[in-house]
Amino acid sequence: xxxxxxxxxxxxxxMMAAITAAQAGAHxxxxxxxxxxxxxxxxxxxxRCNLTNACxxxxxxxxxxxxxxxxxxxxxxxxxxxxMQFVESLGCPLKTERGxxxxxxxxxxxxxxxxxxRALRKYGVDVKKNTKAAGLLRESAAEENPKKYRVxxxxxxxxxxxxxxxxxxxxxxxxxxxxxxDGSFFQSLMTLGHTVTALHPALxxxxxxxxxxxxxxxxxxxxxxxTLKCEKKKYKEGPGxxxxxxxxxxGPLILTLSSIYSRNYGGRSNMxxxxxxxxxxxxxxxxxxxxxGHNLKNYVEGKEAxxxxxxxxxxxxxxxxxxxxxxxxxxRKKNYxxxxxxxxxxxMKDVFPIIAGIDPSKKADQISREERRITAETxxxxxxxxxxxxxxxxxxxxxxxxxxxEVDPSTMQSKLADGLxxxxxxxxxxxxxxxxNLQTAWSTGHLAGLCAAGADM
Ligand SMILES: Cc1cc2nc3c(=O)[nH]c(=O)nc-3n(C[C@H](O)[C@H](O)[C@H](O)COP(=O)(O)OP(=O)(O)OC[C@H]3O[C@@H](n4cnc5c(N)ncnc54)[C@H](O)[C@@H]3O)c2cc1C
Numbered sequence: 001x002x003x004x005x006x007x008x009x010x011x012x013x014x015m016m017a018a019i020t021a022a023q024a025g026a027h028x029x030x031x032x033x034x035x036x037x038x039x040x041x042x043x044x045x046x047x048r049c050n051l052t053n054a055c056x057x058x059x060x061x062x063x064x065x066x067x068x069x070x071x072x073x074x075x076x077x078x079x080x081x082x083x084m085q086f087v088e089s090l091g092c093p094l095k096t097e098r099g100x101x102x103x104x105x106x107x108x109x110x111x112x113x114x115x116x117x118r119a120l121r122k123y124g125v126d127v128k129k130n131t132k133a134a135g136l137l138r139e140s141a142a143e144e145n146p147k148k149y150r151v152x153x154x155x156x157x158x159x160x161x162x163x164x165x166x167x168x169x170x171x172x173x174x175x176x177x178x179x180x181x182d183g184s185f186f187q188s189l190m191t192l193g194h195t196v197t198a199l200h201p202a203l204x205x206x207x208x209x210x211x212x213x214x215x216x217x218x219x220x221x222x223x224x225x226x227t228l229k230c231e232k233k234k235y236k237e238g239p240g241x242x243x244x245x246x247x248x249x250x251g252p253l254i255l256t257l258s259s260i261y262s263r264n265y266g267g268r269s270n271m272x273x274x275x276x277x278x279x280x281x282x283x284x285x286x287x288x289x290x291x292x293g294h295n296l297k298n299y300v301e302g303k304e305a306x307x308x309x310x311x312x313x314x315x316x317x318x319x320x321x322x323x324x325x326x327x328x329x330x331x332r333k334k335n336y337x338x339x340x341x342x343x344x345x346x347x348m349k350d351v352f353p354i355i356a357g358i359d360p361s362k363k364a365d366q367i368s369r370e371e372r373r374i375t376a377e378t379x380x381x382x383x384x385x386x387x388x389x390x391x392x393x394x395x396x397x398x399x400x401x402x403x404x405x406e407v408d409p410s411t412m413q414s415k416l417a418d419g420l421x422x423x424x425x426x427x428x429x430x431x432x433x434x435x436x437n438l439q440t441a442w443s444t445g446h447l448a449g450l451c452a453a454g455a456d457m
Pocket of ligand 1: 009011012038040043050131170173180183185397424434
């Protein structure tokens with residue numbers, strides 16, 4: 001049977017693309033490798049699904065880390081308000097929380113998935129689960145340019161073929177590969193000449209060199225600022241929240257900084273070559289872009305960078321010193337670690353003197369002016385060394401993907417192969433936390449579905 005549109009990948013982007021194409025009248029098939037649709041969607045927002053961000057559309061692009069301009073057309077074509085109206089029209093009421101983050105009223109991601117599945121049924125999309133696409137059917141697009149292809153369908157890993165007038169690739173990135181997005185379909189697009197930019201884990205915890213960090217494991221800090229310094233460039237985030245873990249740091253401020261670190265200074269994981277076998281000819285191409293050198297367990301080594309935590313963003317070093325003088329005069333016989341506990345959380349009181357290099361048993365009245373200066377400086381700029389990130393299994397998104405220069409942003413059609421559309425996290429664009437990544441998936445999926453169906457724009 002020939003379909004008008006075949007969509008590969010039943011995640012957020014693929015489901016949206018399939019619904020939109022079918023709604024526009026195209027006979028559509030959705031091909032999903034896993035046993036369920038929306039497996040990643042299910043775990044988003046800690047199971048609550050932060051499905052978009054209700055900020056002004058123009059503001060959206062400030063939250064995109066890579067290639068925001070590429071997203072102008074898809075986002076303006078189908079913005080957060082359109083997504084919210086669409087999901088609510090499917091019987092899933094929504095609410096907007098702090099930071100304009102949008103969730104289903106029920107706080108259940110399953111309700112968003114159920115709503116999308118109802119729409120797939122309503123518009124008659126033929127859904128094929130447990131069906132893995134292994135490649136694309138193609139022919140030369142034109143005699144005068146035999147290198148330009150026309151995609152004519154999909155071939156499956158069981159050898160079957162599905163013919164379609166247009167194919168939408170929506171197989172995701174490579175993070176949380178247990179949800180189905182293992183990156184294997186990148187190779188099929190590379191056979192058509194597409195390139196994949198360097199892939200890095202993004203929105204991912206940072207690994208630190210110092211043991212003092214792991215000694216504070218579990219400590220969550222609120223209302224702190226964090227600065228990342230690498231190769232003379234500084235990136236500041238906060239005030240906000242972060243936390244210490246057994247390997248380093250995580251939490252909202254750190255995840256935001258991690259995307260900058262990963263893209264500019266991070267290493268590349270060899271997880272891709274482990275998770276699927278890339279044919280030799282493409283492996284070379286991949287290796288050129290992706291130096292799969294380092295992959296310690298769960299850890300992707302990157303360039304060393306300095307991380308400074310400002311524990312008192314509301315105070316200057318002079319104000320801290322004045323408070324220290326007051327505390328010392330009122331508590332002359334207290335030792336240093338007890339004195340410092342009125343400035344830092346309890347879990348930090350034993351580690352702080354180690355970081356500051358001051359004897360914790362020293363009595364308050366013996367603390368020198370220089371030690372006060374070091375104390376204030378440590379409170380304002382507690383220093384750690386970033387040596388890498390956790391790997392793709394802990395990365396909320398993938399930084400890197402199909403080079404956006406090879407995709408027409410006004411249609412999502414490949415510039416290298418007629419009839420092929422690409423959307424979602426496969427593309428080299430990623431954003432901060434707050435619903436922006438799912439909005440990208442909905443918007444690019446919607447535009448791809450509309451254009452693949454040949455609907456008037
Ligand atoms: C833990 C976690 C929490 C997150 N929380 C949020 C959040 O709250 N808000 C937000 O905006 N973003 C969030 N994200 C990011 C967001 O989930 C992704 O950016 C988004 O799901 C990408 O959608 P996608 O459709 O492009 O890819 P995916 O959702 O990864 O879907 C790709 C689909 O393609 C299928 N597939 C892959 N290869 C094949 C093949 N060869 N044949 C057939 N099918 C195939 C996969 O099985 C998968 O179902 C989170 C991510 C994670 C990991």
